[in-house]
């Protein structure tokens with residue numbers, strides 16, 4: 001090959017970038033509300049089990065495929081499927097790529113909301129009160145401004161490449177995110193009412209554990225949270241030196257992702273109880289509020305009621321959310337960009353430009369058809385696209401991929417009993433488990 005591919009320069013750089021992809025709105029927003037409404041500690045418990053049994057192996061399969069092929073996800077799946085059908089691999093790769101665009105279409109809108117909410121307290125501090133109010137109130141005009149701003153921010157990082165863009169920015173943003181999160185937790189836990197929230201979060205209500213919906217929600221959350229199924233982790237894996245120790249990397253990424261989700265719960269749920277203490281309604285029909293109302297109405301109202309310090313708390317909280325979102329969108333953006341660069345031989349700039357335009361068009365379609373499309377696209381990606389691609393990865397690694405696949409190399413497996421056990425787990429247990437859950441998803445639709 002004449003051109004060397006850009007790559008991560010260090011293991012820690014890779015881990016931070018992949019953890020950056022994993023840690024996002026799904027952790028800080030999705031996980032705490034799901035936990036609150038599904039039996040608190042019981043959800044955390046089920047989530048951990050599903051994560052270790054199914055999501056970690058799926059993440060392993062995704063990164064492994066990318067790492068072995070050293071190509072973008074379309075090329076990587078094409079290579080892995082070549083003994084059966086190259087075309088199957090290609091279409092699956094393109095299906096994942098479509099998932100990345102769909103994920104970006106709604107994620108960029110929500111990320112734009114985070115960004116405008118982060119700027120709002122800044123404007124308030126500078127005395128521009130009407131600008132602050134405009135930034136905090138949802139409107140189509142605000143979406144028209146902030147969704148593109150967010151897409152451009154991702155594009156600026158992606159355009160700089162893997163090392164100078166993705167690795168560098170993830171390594172800068174992730175530690176800051178961690179510090180901000182810890183700072184917020186320390187502050188909130190000292191407020192009146194917080195301890196009730198901690199108790200609700202950590203006390204498991206095991207009566208809810210047998211509900212099959214709980215397992216399905218936990219699995220959807222785990223796949224989304226670990227960014228499995230759109231090829232983002234695969235493309236990152238392809239930028240690591242071939243034959244890296246994927247198992248160890250998966251454990252580091254998964255542990256970081258789960259830790260942040262857990263800490264976010266320790267922030268959000270007590271925060272809701274502090275809000276309740278201040279007189280806000282945080283339970284609706286016995287359920288703790290979640291969704292946009294929680295983030296964009298309850299929390300801002302709480303920050304407002306805290307006086308001057310509230311402005312800073314709000315600034316820190318929404319900056320954290322924006323950073324978490326940014327490191328997640330860059331991994332999805334890299335999927336189609338890498339495909340255009342490698343398959344179509346476009347320059348990185350041109351590829352980034354085209355992909356950003358497509359994402360912008362998709363987001364704007366959602367903005368203008370919000371009620372009918374926004375929730376539907378999120379639902380499709382979460383309940384369908386991600387698990388089906390996860391299942392496909394297991395089938396590829398376990399059954400289709402032969403030449404060059406260490407997990408199908410009989411001589412190697414005979415020498416290493418642990419590897420053999422692992423290969424069989426991926427080959428038999430994972431697809432079966434996932435299919436069972438998947439059938440449940442469909443029958444519950």
Ligand code: PHE
Pocket residue numbers: 021022023024025026027103224225226227228230232328329331332
């Ligand atoms: N894992 C991200 C989150 O938790 C979302 C994501 C999904 C990012 C798929 C990339 C690909 O918010």
